[in-house]
Amino acid sequence: MPVPLLKLTNVNKSFGPIDVLHGISLEIFAGETLCLLGDNGAGKSTLIKILSGVHKPTTGAVEMDGAPLAFDSPRDAAERGIATVHQFGGTFPLMSIGRSFFVGAEPTRRVGPLRVFDRKTANETAVRAVRKLGITRIDDGDRLVGGLSGGERQALAIARAVHFGAKVLILDEPTAALGVKEAAHVLRIVLQARQSGIAVVFITHNVVHALTVGDHFAVLIRGAKAADFRKGEKSREEITDLMAGGEHMAELEAEIEGFNAAAGQAPEAVR
Amino acid sequence: MTSDASRAATTAAPNPAQDAAPPAPRARRSLGGLLRRPETGSLIGLAAVFAFFSFFGGADFLSAGGFASWLNVASELGIIALPVGLLMIAGQLDLSIGTILPASSMTVAIVSGRFGAPIVVGILASLALGLAVGYLNGALVVRTKVPSFVVTLATLFAVAGFTLGLSVILTGSTSVALTAPEPAKGLIGDYVGGKFQTSIFWWIGAVVVVEFVLHRSRYGNWILALGGDPVSARNAGIPVDRLTIALFMASGLCAAFVGMEQAILFNSAQVSAGQSFIFNSIIAVVVGGVLLTGGYGTVAGIVFGTMTFAIVNQGIFYTGFDANWASAIIGALLLAAVLMNNTFRNMAMSVAARPKA
Numbered sequence: 001m002p003v004p005l006l007k008l009t010n011v012n013k014s015f016g017p018i019d020v021l022h023g024i025s026l027e028i029f030a031g032e033t034l035c036l037l038g039d040n041g042a043g044k045s046t047l048i049k050i051l052s053g054v055h056k057p058t059t060g061a062v063e064m065d066g067a068p069l070a071f072d073s074p075r076d077a078a079e080r081g082i083a084t085v086h087q088f089g090g091t092f093p094l095m096s097i098g099r100s101f102f103v104g105a106e107p108t109r110r111v112g113p114l115r116v117f118d119r120k121t122a123n124e125t126a127v128r129a130v131r132k133l134g135i136t137r138i139d140d141g142d143r144l145v146g147g148l149s150g151g152e153r154q155a156l157a158i159a160r161a162v163h164f165g166a167k168v169l170i171l172d173e174p175t176a177a178l179g180v181k182e183a184a185h186v187l188r189i190v191l192q193a194r195q196s197g198i199a200v201v202f203i204t205h206n207v208v209h210a211l212t213v214g215d216h217f218a219v220l221i222r223g224a225k226a227a228d229f230r231k232g233e234k235s236r237e238e239i240t241d242l243m244a245g246g247e248h249m250a251e252l253e254a255e256i257e258g259f260n261a262a263a264g265q266a267p268e269a270v271r
Numbered sequence: 272m273t274s275d276a277s278r279a280a281t282t283a284a285p286n287p288a289q290d291a292a293p294p295a296p297r298a299r300r301s302l303g304g305l306l307r308r309p310e311t312g313s314l315i316g317l318a319a320v321f322a323f324f325s326f327f328g329g330a331d332f333l334s335a336g337g338f339a340s341w342l343n344v345a346s347e348l349g350i351i352a353l354p355v356g357l358l359m360i361a362g363q364l365d366l367s368i369g370t371i372l373p374a375s376s377m378t379v380a381i382v383s384g385r386f387g388a389p390i391v392v393g394i395l396a397s398l399a400l401g402l403a404v405g406y407l408n409g410a411l412v413v414r415t416k417v418p419s420f421v422v423t424l425a426t427l428f429a430v431a432g433f434t435l436g437l438s439v440i441l442t443g444s445t446s447v448a449l450t451a452p453e454p455a456k457g458l459i460g461d462y463v464g465g466k467f468q469t470s471i472f473w474w475i476g477a478v479v480v481v482e483f484v485l486h487r488s489r490y491g492n493w494i495l496a497l498g499g500d501p502v503s504a505r506n507a508g509i510p511v512d513r514l515t516i517a518l519f520m521a522s523g524l525c526a527a528f529v530g531m532e533q534a535i536l537f538n539s540a541q542v543s544a545g546q547s548f549i550f551n552s553i554i555a556v557v558v559g560g561v562l563l564t565g566g567y568g569t570v571a572g573i574v575f576g577t578m579t580f581a582i583v584n585q586g587i588f589y590t591g592f593d594a595n596w597a598s599a600i601i602g603a604l605l606l607a608a609v610l611m612n613n614t615f616r617n618m619a620m621s622v623a624a625r626p627k628a
Binding site: 073078091092093095099100102114144 | 483489491492499503505506507620
């Protein structure tokens, strides 16, 4: 068994009297995708905030490459190679692609005594990095991030993380706001990133998307890990039921079918 | 992974027809590209206002004296509007410039006029005052997280009170005479060719410096990122607090410079000058296409906005219209400019989506 890149052991997090996470243990390996599944309010966001250094666990241990550590800040986590991409990807819609790609790490060149922002290098590097992920529609680094589609922004943010040497890529509901085709693009990029040896943590409540890219799955219910299994060990229906917190989904689906039958429609599967 | 072959293979999967489209030709130099430049809106506004007053103002407006009249106003406003614009791009407002200006006027007049210290001492004292108030603004905003509107509103009044109180204690008056010797007078506060204020040249210098900072240095990227999303900017490693304080100090310094320049130019200082600069600088910056909520703006736009404001403000005197109408024009202009700038900003954003259609 290889050493996990990132390991949580028995992590608890409470905000004042409210317990948000209890007893979470996770192992994240290089070149694998861990899917974190859970309904709204299950604690997914808090968990990724712990992984990305925003929150510190109340109790429990975090290890990276087998060595215990505590992130001081998101910046600290980022420097250790943990990159987080949020649902809407680029957070600077009114900055150019080249500029936003290099925020905080701008390439400069010397002109006499002055250090000048190297727009050409920045734009070329950024465009090359996203094109490498298969987004060929982006060809001008001067364009504004806000002009990109949701999937392209995700791709740009992932390309940025990869470019700056991310070891762990945390994707927070990257496909939630996207159409079918754009989501497929992003899933492909996730597989590409995993193939290059990055550990991917993929947060979603879409079971189909999770099954497409996941190697390893963890289901959160009300702040606790309800299940932990590998690809192929559970069916889509089983996972859906788990996420919904038990057997209710089957009942609910039966009820919906009842309504459909009453309305004279062909029953449709509920996602 | 990085070879073209594997890229093509992975790319083709979902919808080859659309994704395999050849790269669109660069639209930078075309008319369409120009229309999508963010400062185009403010340039059109400037051209329209200039044409309007050239028509109604006639030869007088277009004479050297006419140009001097609005350039003098534009230069003083412009020196302040530049750092105020940077602050607004970074997501902050600075109202305190309105009393830093007279406070600095009074400082140089009291130190060098009333007490007869060398003019250099007076100049440095007034600039130091601006930097100090700017530092206070920045530190309060960073530490307390109180919106800068409120913080600088507080310092606006506090500085006004100190200026008035100390002036009366030190000089027994609210206006102090100052006779600046050469070369200070000629370099800072004088008329070139009898008409053009030396502040015009200082403004040009400030434009060059701020243009470099915002558009050619890495700090410009930090300012844009800070205004766009402070949390992400901080996570990206930008020293957000120091940057904020530095920007407030820059606006304090520039407001102090204009106050000091006015005292030397007019050979006297009053405690009540400068209030008009608060709103005028905001108008100039917003007309220039800077987003009031931060994250977007250009130096060219701020310069155009400043000139537009100054032309309306001064041009009215050349038209034979009642000068009272100038404010109405400025109000309409402000609204029109913001609407137009929104349109141009959306066009700039839509540029990437075009090949899809």
